[in-house]
Amino acid sequence: MSFNPKHILGIKNLTADEINFILTTAESFKEINTRQIKKVPTLRGKTVINLFYEASTRTRTSFEIAGKRLSADTINITAASSSVVKGESLEDTARNIEAMRPDIIVMRHSASGACDYLAQRLHCSVINAGDGTHEHPSQALLDAFTIRQHKGHLKGLTVTIAGDVAHSRVVRSNIYCLNKLGAKVRVTGPRTMLPVGIEKLGCEVYYNLDEAITDADCIMMLRIQHERQGKTLIPSLREYSRFFALNEDNLKLAKKDAIVMHPGPVNRGVELSSSVADGPQNVILDQVENGVAIRMALLYLVAGGEKLQVN
Amino acid sequence: MKTLIKNGRVIDPANKIDAACDVLIEDGVIQEVATNISVTADEIIDATGLLVAPGLVDIHTHMRDPGFEYKEDIISGTRAAAAGGVTSLTCMPNTNPVNDSCAVTQYIINKAKQQGSANIYPIASISKGMKGEILAEMGDLKEAGCVGFSDDGIPVTHGELLRRAFEYADTFSMPIVTHSEDLSITGSGCMHEGDVATELGLQGIPWVAEDAGTAREIMLAEFTGGRLHVCHVSTKGSVDLIRHAKARGVRVSCEATPHHFTLTDEAVRGYNTNAKMSPPLRSQDHVDAVRAGLADGTIDAIATDHAPHHYDEKNVEFPVAMNGIVGLESLLPLSLRLVADGLLGLNSLISLLTVQPATIMGIDRGTLSVGAVADIVLIDLEREWTYTAESLHSKSKNSPFLGWEMKGAAVKTLLAGKVVFER
Amino acid sequence: MAEKILEILDLDGVNRALTRIAHEILEKNQGVDDLLLIGIRTGGAYLATQLQKRISEIEGTEPPLGIIDVTMYRDDLGSRRDLMIGQTEIHVPVTGKKVVLVDDVLYTGRTIRAALEAVIALGRPENIQLAILLDRGHRELPIRPDYIGRNIPTAKNEQIKVDFDAQNIPQAVHLLRN
Numbered sequence: 001m002s003f004n005p006k007h008i009l010g011i012k013n014l015t016a017d018e019i020n021f022i023l024t025t026a027e028s029f030k031e032i033n034t035r036q037i038k039k040v041p042t043l044r045g046k047t048v049i050n051l052f053y054e055a056s057t058r059t060r061t062s063f064e065i066a067g068k069r070l071s072a073d074t075i076n077i078t079a080a081s082s083s084v085v086k087g088e089s090l091e092d093t094a095r096n097i098e099a100m101r102p103d104i105i106v107m108r109h110s111a112s113g114a115c116d117y118l119a120q121r122l123h124c125s126v127i128n129a130g131d132g133t134h135e136h137p138s139q140a141l142l143d144a145f146t147i148r149q150h151k152g153h154l155k156g157l158t159v160t161i162a163g164d165v166a167h168s169r170v171v172r173s174n175i176y177c178l179n180k181l182g183a184k185v186r187v188t189g190p191r192t193m194l195p196v197g198i199e200k201l202g203c204e205v206y207y208n209l210d211e212a213i214t215d216a217d218c219i220m221m222l223r224i225q226h227e228r229q230g231k232t233l234i235p236s237l238r239e240y241s242r243f244f245a246l247n248e249d250n251l252k253l254a255k256k257d258a259i260v261m262h263p264g265p266v267n268r269g270v271e272l273s274s275s276v277a278d279g280p281q282n283v284i285l286d287q288v289e290n291g292v293a294i295r296m297a298l299l300y301l302v303a304g305g306e307k308l309q310v311n
Numbered sequence: 312m313k314t315l316i317k318n319g320r321v322i323d324p325a326n327k328i329d330a331a332c333d334v335l336i337e338d339g340v341i342q343e344v345a346t347n348i349s350v351t352a353d354e355i356i357d358a359t360g361l362l363v364a365p366g367l368v369d370i371h372t373h374m375r376d377p378g379f380e381y382k383e384d385i386i387s388g389t390r391a392a393a394a395g396g397v398t399s400l401t402c403m404p405n406t407n408p409v410n411d412s413c414a415v416t417q418y419i420i421n422k423a424k425q426q427g428s429a430n431i432y433p434i435a436s437i438s439k440g441m442k443g444e445i446l447a448e449m450g451d452l453k454e455a456g457c458v459g460f461s462d463d464g465i466p467v468t469h470g471e472l473l474r475r476a477f478e479y480a481d482t483f484s485m486p487i488v489t490h491s492e493d494l495s496i497t498g499s500g501c502m503h504e505g506d507v508a509t510e511l512g513l514q515g516i517p518w519v520a521e522d523a524g525t526a527r528e529i530m531l532a533e534f535t536g537g538r539l540h541v542c543h544v545s546t547k548g549s550v551d552l553i554r555h556a557k558a559r560g561v562r563v564s565c566e567a568t569p570h571h572f573t574l575t576d577e578a579v580r581g582y583n584t585n586a587k588m589s590p591p592l593r594s595q596d597h598v599d600a601v602r603a604g605l606a607d608g609t610i611d612a613i614a615t616d617h618a619p620h621h622y623d624e625k626n627v628e629f630p631v632a633m634n635g636i637v638g639l640e641s642l643l644p645l646s647l648r649l650v651a652d653g654l655l656g657l658n659s660l661i662s663l664l665t666v667q668p669a670t671i672m673g674i675d676r677g678t679l680s681v682g683a684v685a686d687i688v689l690i691d692l693e694r695e696w697t698y699t700a701e702s703l704h705s706k707s708k709n710s711p712f713l714g715w716e717m718k719g720a721a722v723k724t725l726l727a728g729k730v731v732f733e734r
Numbered sequence: 735m736a737e738k739i740l741e742i743l744d745l746d747g748v749n750r751a752l753t754r755i756a757h758e759i760l761e762k763n764q765g766v767d768d769l770l771l772i773g774i775r776t777g778g779a780y781l782a783t784q785l786q787k788r789i790s791e792i793e794g795t796e797p798p799l800g801i802i803d804v805t806m807y808r809d810d811l812g813s814r815r816d817l818m819i820g821q822t823e824i825h826v827p828v829t830g831k832k833v834v835l836v837d838d839v840l841y842t843g844r845t846i847r848a849a850l851e852a853v854i855a856l857g858r859p860e861n862i863q864l865a866i867l868l869d870r871g872h873r874e875l876p877i878r879p880d881y882i883g884r885n886i887p888t889a890k891n892e893q894i895k896v897d898f899d900a901q902n903i904p905q906a907v908h909l910l911r912n
Contacts (some may be wrong), residue, residue: 002817021818028803028819037855040806070806089627111628112512113582132630134512172512196515197506300806304817 010135011176026297043072047102053109066295140173142294155182163222166195188212192233247273319358324662325678336685339727365665366398366686371614378407383619389427391705393732395639396721398686404436411436411447413455428731432458458672461488477537486538491524503576503591522548541565545590547600554609566614569645584632586711612668619707644717689723736910743907751883756788769797770831777838780902800824807848829857840866843877
């Protein structure tokens with residue numbers, strides 16, 4: 001098949017074939033990351049701008065390395081938090097950047113829908129590096145890639161996602177992605193962190209962590225950001241970790257060969273005990289490593305696709 | 312000066328008239344409504360095939376004048392009103408300066424009289440500066456021409472102040488007009504809390520935020536015996552609370568907007584900032600409840616909450632976009648859909664758009680009674696047209712209905728017997 | 735649809751050409767020491783496997799074999815419909831090796847240019863040689879093969895197609911015209 005996306009805005013509108021195509025493409029790029037000279041000339045002459053309205057060292061670095069390994073010129077712009085504060089609208093900022101003729105803008109923004117907004121207004125390609133609490137497609141793809149690496153496939157697997165589902169962009173993209181690839185998704189957390197109607201996106205909802213992880217093949221723990229998500233959702237991190245942290249004991253409820261994932265950065269002792277975070281079942285660093293390959297694949301596919309639109 | 316409107320179908324709910332007859336106007340005042348009036352008129356308007364109704368009365372608008380004339384002013388706003396068949400409107404006090412003084416009230420009334428195309432009856436603020444601290448000078452404001460008091464989008468949170476507002480306003484037989492919402496429940500929400508918000512990853516505004524506000528305000532009205540008008544009800548709970556309150560004799564009235572009985576939260580998909588408003592567009596069950604409230608008479612008026620915003624204020628990320636849409640020019644065709652849907656008879660609908668809202672605000676308009684000021688609209692019920700930004704007379708074009716095919720339009724609007732709009 | 739107009743090599747022809755190339759490679763490199771065969775995905779990789787087999791039969795020692803995908807090094811990303819990218823599998827260091835690049839058809843030379851860059855990105859070989867089953871001319875770059883199965887002059891609207899069976903063993907070579 002061929003897949004020439006102009007933008008990568010979310011997983012929702014991708015087909016299973018397209019997702020698999022991205023994962024397969026990423027397999028080829030993964031090899032480069034193990035070479036002594038980790039660079040190919042594929043995107044030579046392409047300009048990739050990482051426009052980050054929110055600090056995210058991990059995702060930004062991953063996209064930056066991905067771009068550089070493909071020989072693209074990668075520029076990072078860290079912008080003020082919102083257009084209102086800054087006095088310049090997102091459209092004006094984006095148009096100014098576009099006037100410098102980048103080929104791809106990779107954007108992280110605190111507002112859900114900001115990447116759709118950008119894509120509707122610009123001629124260059126847009127890759128969503130996380131918009132508000134909406135989608136984070138590259139994270140979901142690297143998660144699927146990592147599961148596939150460890151389990152060989154996703155079909156029929158049970159994946160449990162635990163934590164602040166309401167304020168997570170990772171969850172929405174993962175629910176779409178995992179469903180499309182045939183996995184079964186469970187979400188769990190205190191009710192304050194489970195948004196109304198989440199089950200309609202394709203998951204089972206649990207209020208009890210033990211039940212949610214029983215016989216799971218894969219457990220994804222979400223980062224709790226107590227300071228950012230409002231203090232009304234949980235009484236304290238201490239209590240949260242008592243009822244919703246993954247530790248050596250409750251991990252035994254999952255399948256013996258279950259893998260433990262985390263989009264990072266990990267709050268040790270909050271959502272994940274150190275023994276699990278460092279334990280044999282954790283694949284957290286594989287996720288990070290695979291993130292580069294996935295983002296190389298996205299940049300490659302979008303760069304090829306973008307040009308095709310012009311021809 | 313005599314004007315005769317001939318051959319139309321006259322609907323005047325106040326006088327229970329729905330008949331083919333003529334209307335005679337002399338010096339801006341209605342002289343006679345009867346079949347085959349034969350008189351030598353200076354001007355004859357042929358209303359064959361048209362509906363002749365009292366000019367529409369919209370008791371919820373924002374004219375943005377003074378202070379935000381880049382969004383709308385009294386000239387453009389009343390022109391939009393006339394184009395929509397609206398001859399009388401109230402305007403909310405969230406101007407700059409806030410309408411909490413006779414000076415601002417008189418500025419608005421005078422500007423409308425001198426340069427406007429519709430009558431304006433200002434609603435003044437409940438509290439000085441809409442700060443929720445001290446009552447505005449309600450007696451003075453009534454004398455200056457205000458018809459009600461509201462802090463609109465910034466609901467009074469201070470319980471005692473609101474209690475006193477009901478009591479003090481009632482001293483002058485004036486209603487307290489509320490945007491009923493407990494903002495502490497709303498939090499940082501920017502659309503209706505439900506499946507769509509969850510999918511789009513937007514923070515939700517739960518329906519209980521509106522219900523809690525409505526319940527509190529009904530209780531205060533009941534306790535004080537004051538008069539309450541609840542703006543733009545949008546939830547099942549609000550409609551139910553008002554229905555029950557009315558049944559036990561609470562002096563409460565309410566309005567619904569065309570967007571709340573026409574659209575659901577699905578309209579937000581694509582992060583459409585023109586579908587962002589407060590209260591937010593709700594899910595279908597709430598829309599159905601509002602429509603039921605219109606059908607059974609719980610809801611007393613249809614009002615637009617005409618809220619013009621500049622393009623730049625809507626052309627932003629969804630969570631930071633301004634709330635509200637323009638509504639004066641879509642009021643009539645969207646309301647007529649209720650008749651087409653079989654929810655309301657035409658007479659009931661005209662009543663919801665004229666005499667009922669006028670009565671709530673104590674405005675002596677909305678009828679074709681002999682001796683009344685001749686504010687009249689001629690409506691072509693069959694006229695089909697497209698609602699586009701170019702077709703709007705308002706300065707602002709923020710509407711989720713752009714591109715909609717509409718049926719029914721005001722083709723001639725008369726203000727005190729004088730044609731102020733014609734299409 | 736392209737139609738087959740001429741059979742250039744039949745099964746015997748292909749086998750004779752491959753066997754001869756295997757001998758030539760051994761002769762030029764004086765055996766298999768430091769030899770590394772690298773086939774270009776996909777046709778070149780299949781042919782390289784055949785050469786490896788023949789060299790092993792002749793010499794009694796099997797030279798290492800790698801497969802390279804040159805998509806990442808192409809100069810025409812963007813004008814290509816198919817964005818499929820394959821994996822590179824070379825499990826021995828290329829530095830110091832006598833690398834024989836293997837491809838099925840040599841045409842403009844752009845694929846070979848990309849392959850040269852791809853190999854050099856992995857290390858510094860002692861030298862790089864080029865083995866080709868079919869050379870159809872129309873070079874756009876200064877590239878010359880060291881080992882040639884058959885030269886065949888073609889027109890630009892023609893194609894050369896090497897047929898492989900289900901086991902990826904070459905069966906014949908045809909000239910096609912659009």
